[in-house]
């Protein structure tokens with residue numbers, strides 16, 4: 244028998260009046276997977292999560308949890324728990340009571356509840372705070388309580404709606420690895436919502452990139468980053484130089500394009516393309532290399548513009564012609580020998596797999 | 604040490620006048636219209652009564668004595684506990700409690716209903732709740748009397764639809780008084796609970812539901828405990844004026860349901876009254892209310908810790 248997916252969505256849709264917030268979303272999430280929904284504000288991530296949790300009815304489509312249809316069950320009948328964006332810790336209960344709440348609802352005995360709460364408290368390292376009220380905790384501590392509370396009953400699926408967005412940068416980075424550790428240790432399937440691509444890339448097994456209620460691409464972090472499915476994904480994930488281009492020739496894997504500025508560039512693509520089609524070429528700034536001398540291989544010629552120092556890297560603007568400019572990012576350690584000045588004539592080295600063609 | 608004290612004085616001498624003058628109007632009004640009348644009543648309650656109303660400036664405990672003890676027709680029997688006034692007090696507490704419970708039972712769902720409407724319709728519902736209060740309380744209480752009397756529309760309706768055969772005896776009962784008080788003070792219950800629900804974050808209910816709590820449990824263990832201050836405020840705002848009310852008991856209750864408010868009112872009305880006795884009854888009523896409020900404040904501050 245095939246292993247069942249933890250959760251699968253089939254053609255899920257959500258309408259608010261005549262506004263469609265989610266249209267035709269279909270994906271399967273494997274058991275034990277760390278799955279991330281990534282997309283800009285207002286793209287429907289929360290709405291999708293709320294339908295899985297049961298707070299929002301689906302307008303169409305099926306939701307299955309380990310093969311069982313759940314879209315008609317109320318939230319308290321779904322073995323799915325949520326970590327809310329603002330935590331929603333019960334203000335009149337202590338940390339202990341908050342964490343034990345679901346177990347009490349499931350009818351566990353007092354001693355079993357105490358044991359599990361102690362275990363959860365240790366897991367999120369909150370031993371000293373068990374008798375405090377949420378208002379007496381810092382944001383990071385509240386976040387841990389919310390996690391412990393949602394995980395106490397060992398749900399089959401944990402939904403996390405931007406759980407780190409209220410924390411400061413340092414704490415957020417700590418919590419990333421903490422969350423990964425919790426997920427590994429408990430073996431619970433996670434659906435994690437964020438609009439922070441760095442968070443998504445660093446934590447996820449797979450990512451679904453969403454925009455205006457639709458899933459744009461699903462894949463592991465390097466697939467999403469290196470081989471974006473369309474212009475939206477290329478633009479949204481990381482930085483990208485996006486150039487309009489038309490296909491001139493196809494030679495096996497190589498797609499030879501003509502840029503608007505007239506230059507010719509060889510690229511690759513995951514889509515089926517034909518000669519004459521137009522689209523976008525995406526080049527990551529860190530995949531471009533600046534050289535002073537002309538050399539063998541693929542290059543674009545330009546003038547050095549503004550340079551910006553950003554700690555580990557320096558970012559350069561290269562003007563190809565009056566309107567077209569590219570962003571290049573180079574590590575500072577590799578810059579020591581050469582000296583770049585505004586207005587210098589330079590050659591941009593572009594490896595064959597650095598340019599990625601996207602159909603419009 | 605000296606320097607510290609000196610700088611402390613400069614601070615207060617620059618700040619105190621501003622604060623002093625800003626708070627002046629409040630202090631004057633509270634002092635003049637709140638503290639002074641209460642003080643006046645306190646003093647009157649220890650004075651001797653004048654037979655055509657008013658007081659003679661001779662200190663005595665006679666008013667409190669009359670309230671608590673029965674010394675026979677000529678005042679020379681051995682003192683016994685006077686149950687007449689105490690039972691009026693107990694009855695008033697009973698009536699006010701009944702009215703408060705009625706208000707809570709009707710007011711809570713009403714407030715919940717309004718709080719869960721969308722922003723535009725909320726205003727309309729809130730307005731509708733307060734509409735009757737543009738009409739004078741006396742007129743509302745009188746119309747309530749017409750509504751529930753033996754041959755009034757309520758009884759006629761019930762007879763027409765065949766629910767009852769003979770008219771229900773509503774007027775001049777405890778229930779009629781509670782109904783009158785309920786009608787008088789319902790918004791005082793609805794509005795604080797509504798305000799608390801407005802501040803309530805319904806994500807708490809969702810979180811509880813997510814953690815396997817059924818609807819009823821969410822209400823009992825999450826929503827009600829969190830909005831408790833609003834509920835208690837509503838109960839106090841209904842209970843306290845109900846305790847001292849005299850319109851509803853007078854018009855809807857008749858002699859059997861005589862309440863403290865009427866007792867006190869009678870002492871100051873016309874020439875037959877007894878001002879010191881009225882003042883003493885007021886002081887006893889006030890102490891009762893203060894005890895309830897202090898108890899509540901204590902319970903609140905304990906919970907905060």
Ligand SMILES: Nc1ncnc2c1ncn2[C@@H]1O[C@H](COP(=O)(O)OP(=O)(O)OP(=O)(O)O)[C@@H](O)[C@H]1O
Nearest residue numbers: 259262264282283284285286287288289290291438
């Ligand atoms: N109850 C509702 N009624 C009408 N429209 C709604 C409702 N809830 C959400 N929407 C709309 O649906 C769209 C998606 O909202 P959603 O909250 O899911 O976005 P999101 O991706 O979670 O955004 P964010 O990152 O800002 O949290 C938005 O355009 C929003 O205005």
Ligand SMILES: [Mg+2]
Nearest residue numbers: 288289290404
């Ligand atoms: Mg959201």
